[in-house]
Amino acid sequence: MPFLVYIAASVDGFIARPDGSLDWLPGTPGGPSMPPEDHGYDTFMARVDTVVMGRGTFDTVRDFVPWPYAGRRVVVLSRTRTAADLPAPLTGEVEVHPGPVQTLARDLQGARGVYVDGGVTIQAFLRAGVIDELIVTRIPVLLGQGRPLFGALDADVPLQHVQTHVFPSGFVQSTYRPVRPG
Numbered sequence: 001m002p003f004l005v006y007i008a009a010s011v012d013g014f015i016a017r018p019d020g021s022l023d024w025l026p027g028t029p030g031g032p033s034m035p036p037e038d039h040g041y042d043t044f045m046a047r048v049d050t051v052v053m054g055r056g057t058f059d060t061v062r063d064f065v066p067w068p069y070a071g072r073r074v075v076v077l078s079r080t081r082t083a084a085d086l087p088a089p090l091t092g093e094v095e096v097h098p099g100p101v102q103t104l105a106r107d108l109q110g111a112r113g114v115y116v117d118g119g120v121t122i123q124a125f126l127r128a129g130v131i132d133e134l135i136v137t138r139i140p141v142l143l144g145q146g147r148p149l150f151g152a153l154d155a156d157v158p159l160q161h162v163q164t165h166v167f168p169s170g171f172v173q174s175t176y177r178p179v180r181p182g
Helices: 041-045 055-061 101-107 119-128
Strands: 003-010 014-016 050-054 073-077 094-097 114-117 133-139 159-166 172-178
Touching (some): 050 055, 094 101
Antiparallel strands (some): 003 014, 159 172
């Protein structure tokens, strides 16, 4: 079962504004409009049956209508939230796991593919050494400040470049696989 990342970041490396807002990201509620362009999201989502996100990401997407993860198992990684904290419309749609990441990864055995989303959660899964693929799409905008895609790691994470695709919109999407020792 692969653990996969599919995420957008500004050219200066931010995945959200300081308050978590995604209003700079085309295709999100309040985001700028753009001509239709296939960035491979649907193809990516066809590979996964489980979505893991952190509390911050969940707080950002929980009110999206329609719910973008319908039909998939959704797990919120949080030490402070419980299932009782979930909005009523998402009861039964979302579960909460207290972690740590290694325990959650073990609990997800049997999943076909796991989409790991949210900067802090992606960083935790990278530190745990369980990410199998990262697809990072750079959006042609500079935010100047915000929530970074990557933060401090315990050690370097060498990556193997798989491919890069440049879209007419100026989006640049690169796929990497972490290089495992051995």
